[in-house]
Amino acid sequence: METMKTLLSRRSISKLTSPHPSKDEMEDVYQAALRAPDHSWLRPWKFIEITGDSRNKLAKAFIESTKRLEDLDQERENKIAALPLRSPMIIVVIAKINHEKPNVPRLEQIQSTAAAAQNILLALHDKGYGCYWRTGKYSSERNKYISNELALESNDEVLGYLYVGTPEVDAPKIPELENKDFVTYWN
Numbered sequence: 001m002e003t004m005k006t007l008l009s010r011r012s013i014s015k016l017t018s019p020h021p022s023k024d025e026m027e028d029v030y031q032a033a034l035r036a037p038d039h040s041w042l043r044p045w046k047f048i049e050i051t052g053d054s055r056n057k058l059a060k061a062f063i064e065s066t067k068r069l070e071d072l073d074q075e076r077e078n079k080i081a082a083l084p085l086r087s088p089m090i091i092v093v094i095a096k097i098n099h100e101k102p103n104v105p106r107l108e109q110i111q112s113t114a115a116a117a118q119n120i121l122l123a124l125h126d127k128g129y130g131c132y133w134r135t136g137k138y139s140s141e142r143n144k145y146i147s148n149e150l151a152l153e154s155n156d157e158v159l160g161y162l163y164v165g166t167p168e169v170d171a172p173k174i175p176e177l178e179n180k181d182f183v184t185y186w187n
């Protein structure tokens with residue numbers, strides 16, 4: 001029943017502070033990620049953990065990549081620079097697409113990686129940490145600049161940035177959803 005409690009109480013928390021999970025705690029969290037369902041056991045997952053000053057390096061990459069798409073004034077540059085500092089840890093979630101397996105299309109490998117990301121969210125929640133999955137223009141396939149900065153390979157796709165830390169606020173109240181609005185029975 002503990003599992004159900006964890007599943008039902010998870011919320012995305014955007015206000016996150018130190019401390020971030022320890023190395024030992026993250027060992028467990030990544031083990032949970034590696035239990036994602038995975039067609040043909042391709043293991044299409046890759047996670048890059050970013051903490052401390054490396055977050056400023058990520059900020060620089062965000063800024064430089066944005067400059068390649070649009071003009072940036074100083075105010076906006078400052079705003080982008082602050083983005084990776086919203087939490088003490090960021091996990092970049094990457095799907096390493098294997099194009100040589102016709103029975104496991106790209107979409108299935110992305111689905112498996114998204115399941116791994118959800119396992120990370122749940123494992124962190126179970127350990128009392130907060131997490132927020134973000135994408136935006138920094139994880140689109142178009143953002144070759146960021147891919148280069150993260151030393152990704154050409155078949156690697158960034159599915160998102162998981163912002164991780166200690167919740168600074170109580171879990172937000174969210175509307176309760178009813179199963180009947182989402183489930184039908186086919187006879």
Ligand SMILES: Cc1cc2nc3c(=O)[nH]c(=O)nc-3n(C[C@H](O)[C@H](O)[C@H](O)COP(=O)(O)O)c2cc1C
Pocket residue numbers: 010011012013132133134135136159160174
């Ligand atoms: C693939 C994916 C990408 C997301 N990208 C963003 C994002 O860029 N910015 C944002 O505010 N929320 C984003 N979200 C939504 C939040 O992570 C979160 O799920 C949402 O605020 C709902 O909160 P809940 O998870 O507590 O229901 C994304 C969610 C997913 C699954």
